[in-house]
Amino acid sequence: MNLTGGLRWHGRAWAAQARWAQTCADIENWLLAQPTASEQLMVIGASAGWMMSSAWLARYKSVHTWDIDPLAARFFRWRHGRTLQAQGVRLVCHTGDALTQLPHLLREHPQASIFLDNVLGQIRFQNQHIAQAEKRLRSITQALRGRHWGSVHDRMSGPVQMAWPAQALPNIQTVTQVHPEDAQTTQHWLTSMGAQSPWLDHLTGSIFPEGTRLTNMAWPMKPAYWHWLQAGWVAR
Numbered sequence: 001m002n003l004t005g006g007l008r009w010h011g012r013a014w015a016a017q018a019r020w021a022q023t024c025a026d027i028e029n030w031l032l033a034q035p036t037a038s039e040q041l042m043v044i045g046a047s048a049g050w051m052m053s054s055a056w057l058a059r060y061k062s063v064h065t066w067d068i069d070p071l072a073a074r075f076f077r078w079r080h081g082r083t084l085q086a087q088g089v090r091l092v093c094h095t096g097d098a099l100t101q102l103p104h105l106l107r108e109h110p111q112a113s114i115f116l117d118n119v120l121g122q123i124r125f126q127n128q129h130i131a132q133a134e135k136r137l138r139s140i141t142q143a144l145r146g147r148h149w150g151s152v153h154d155r156m157s158g159p160v161q162m163a164w165p166a167q168a169l170p171n172i173q174t175v176t177q178v179h180p181e182d183a184q185t186t187q188h189w190l191t192s193m194g195a196q197s198p199w200l201d202h203l204t205g206s207i208f209p210e211g212t213r214l215t216n217m218a219w220p221m222k223p224a225y226w227h228w229l230q231a232g233w234v235a236r
Contacts, residue, residue, distance in 0.1 A: 005047065005069030013050040016221075020051060022169050023219045027152060027231070028053035030172075030215050034233045036060070037148040040112035042105065044098040045119025048075030051152075052117065054083040062090040064109065066098035102143045114149040118229070121154025121202035133203050141207060150233035151207060155216070156190070158199030163223040167194050173216040177208045177232065193218050193226060208232045 013020075031053050039061040046052070046065035057063055057080055065076055073093030084091045098105055099119070106114075120137060127133040160167055170192040175185055190199065208214065212232045219227040 005067065005072065007071060009069075010048055010050075010071060010075055013048065017050075019164055019220050019223065023217055023229070024051045024053075026172050026215075026217045027051055027229075028056060030152075030217075030231050031056040034150060035235075036113070037236065038111050038113045040064075040109060042066070042098075042109055042112045042114045043117055044102075044114065045117045045122075046076055046093075047072050047117065049079050049117075052080070054080045058084055058087040058089055060089060060113075062092070064092045064094065064112070066094045066096060066105075068095070068097050070095050099140060102140060106143065106147065114144060114147055116149070116151040116153065118152055118154065120151055120204050120207060121227075124203050130203065137203060137207065144234070146236060148234070148236050150231070152229055152231040153204050153207065154202040155204050155228045155230040156195075156199045156201055157221070157225065157227040159196045159224055160220075160226050161194035161196055164220040164226075169218040169220065175214050175216065177210055177212040177214050179206055179210050181205050189216050189228065193228065195226075204230065208234060 032055065036059050041057070041060040041063045043049075043052075043063060043065045046067050047069060048071075049057075049065075063084065065073070067073070073095055076093055077091065081091055120140070123136050123140075124130070124133045127136060170189075173189050173192075175182070207230075212234060215231045217229040217231065219229050221227045
């Protein structure tokens, strides 16, 4: 089940650019603040890069993208290709499921940094049982050990008290990953978003190693249904 692919998804993303603008700016600022540890970047789950920063991508000499959506490469080049070409960045877009090939791709690109673009939060929907999804997430993060990698993904999602724009997005929140999560900090963040029960757990609360610096952001994916995005980078 691909939740971010197909013509319908791309049309929805294009129409939602004004509503997503603050979240996109938050993601861009966060990305630009991260160290660039390699001249090569692998982007997994790139889609069209609707919420991605061309300025950040242009910091690399080569960018490889992967997505299972056959339309993703065309739209990614449309959104970012001209800027990257002007900056001399080599862009190669692949169509396929990079997560199933992850060990092989990591061996093919031993020096590249890896960015998982809002893909890990979808693993829950690609497995019949929660235990299977959690096992799959663990296998992905284990494969990434020893690499410089980052991820922006859904932590939770659900209805909010007031629809955007009546309810403003909260300021981003910076925390440190602990296992288990700090329940009080989590509740404070959900309250600041105006979360209304029930909210869906995307099973990504333990993605990053303990001690990782995390950034929490609000994403009004739909006017009255928001996502809690969690972002972090892991050094080698």
